[in-house]
Amino acid sequence: MSQPKTVSLFIQCLVDSMFPEVGEAMVNLFDRLCIPITYPADQTCCGQPAFNSGYRKQAAEAAAHFLNVFADAEVIVCPSGSCVHMVRHHYPLLFEDDPAMLQRAQQTAAKTFELSEYLVDILGITDTGSTYAGTATYHDSCHLSRELGIKEQPRQLLRNISGLHFVEMNDSEKCCGFGGTFSVHYPEISTAMVDDKLDAILASGADTVTGCDISCLMNIKGRASRRGEKLQVLHIAQLLEPVHGGSHE
């Protein structure tokens, strides 16, 4: 195999500020796999909150910043399906009237991958050699599963974690009710939805829920905490990471 490409870490803003351990897990994982990484430190936010709220001008400004920051990247990998959806599908839309920027957006979109997608589809890795003691279920985040079509990759990775008993929950592809600013603007509706999700998780018999988007997991974790449920909520990177896998108790 030729020299692996250097991965530019695209650390979702929520991971950066609230869940740095997810980014660290990714670093450890790539380290174990002997994949060179780099981290463009001027990255901030991909612009998704502005885009989803309708502020496309501001989203385009954030997108232009992102394109500059990652201009030299060989390949970009992000631990979030919705951020990759933003870059892959919405960046080209934001620059449809600007051919030069459109070309840059398309080039960047073509080399931006979600973590589980990159491992399975690009690197051909389905077993990261990690271990975890527990029963885990998987939440399909909406943009990841419906817009990027990534459903099987994370499951393959999870099934190969030694010691992890994988179970499916009912309606795993049903929205958790986060929806970005939706969760703040319509908290009661959002809470009813996350309650449905939490009930499905608990009914599966799992002690751990995982997924590829920290925003959904933050919503699930926040509601589980308020309800006093005993549930581990971990990003898939944390389960795949060889060093800390299984030691989250």
Next chain:
Amino acid sequence: MSKQSERASYTDLAHQGLKNAPLQKGLRGIQQRYGQGALHIWDSFADPSLRKRVKAKRESTLAHLDIVLEELTKNIEQRGGNVFFAPTAQDAVNYVLDLASKKEVQRVVKGKSMTSAEIGMDEALEQAGIKVVETDLGEYIVQLNQDTASHIIAPCIHLDRKQIGRLFHEKLDIPYTDDPPTLTQEARKALRKELLSADMGITGCNIACAETGHISLVSNEGNIRMATTMPKIHVALMGMERVAATLDEHASLLQLLTRGAALQKLSTYVSFQGGPSEKGSPDGPEEFHLVIIDNGRSKILADPDFQEVLSCIRCGACLNICPVYGRIGGHAYNSPYSGPIGAVITPLLHGINNHADLCKGETLCGACKEVCPVENDLPRMLSVLRHKLAYGDPQWNVTPHNKSEHRFFSLWSRLVRTPKLYHILIRLSGVLQRPFLSRDNMVSKLPGKFHGWTTTRDLPPIAESSFRQKWLQNKIASKNVVRKGQKD
């Protein structure tokens, strides 16, 4: 919309829905059975490309809508039917009122029509002193309850059989029962009298066919068949987009409609109407009137961003899968059109600012797009609606919806392009959050707008050191880090 002037807000109605136990039970049932069922049908459909082909045909028909409607009109008129094109809701209502007055109509039976609700047909007839009775069982229950429909296909999903039993006991003067077959028999008895004595039947139109010059109506109760054949006059109200150019397109749409709506290969009844009964034939009305209604649809057709939504065949599948509709029910949408389709079509028909909450009150999860028989990209259109609300749009008479939100995102944009300042502010927030941290290191109460999150949920805190800080301080151990300028 006559009932909209005094309407309660989306949020208030949504809260009422969340607390309504019979509604919650009904919604759970319909979503588990029909929403999941429709997805399963598409996944295992013998003709997997049918949806795509039909969508392409729909788009081509819409692009030639003027010609298609002309052909429909010509073919219906040749058979002795009347066609009236109504530019506005009021024009449609006036046409029917004039007709009713000319023909001295005193009793009207209806066969479930959302278009009639859109234009306020029933209220107008009642104000003119005409008795109007719904003959679709669900709509009949809703009418007896002086209520509005809460689902496109299952109008009384918000009522359980006990409530319906009490309603029938009170309004039909029968002993209380909550046995569905008995209740249905009672409704049938009452409705039969109405159907036999009505002077005019008013229906909607599921799909018209220009090539053959007919409209088709699907039902499972047989009420439509009677409402279109027993009274002397049949009036069909049709949104101007609900037409197939060819019989072939019509057949495909029908296949998708009954599957999307009720998981049926074909509904129990499909009625084809295209004119008055032929001379000497005992069946059919003496007069047939098709009212083709624009009421804002031309404007939608003219906008490439929204044209797609006119492909909708109103099957209701998107309601059966939407996790938001599945919790709040249909009344929150303040429109005969609820759920994801309502969230797009209602603002377009009745004002984007008026219905800003419908544009913003979804998570853009994409389930509606996945289940839609004609693959309408409703999340995309919701996103465009939000875009219009953000900055305003004179073409759609939209004014900027929320100036403080606009200011926030302008400031936010400056911040995300100034990484140093952005990251300093994150650190500062980490310090400011300290008084809000609970024992288990979660934020359990936030001030201002973010209060909404912490009313029912905790929020994990901002980390002491961000990933970026750790990286820059070389606290992240990795053998394979390529630092800037190091790349070979």
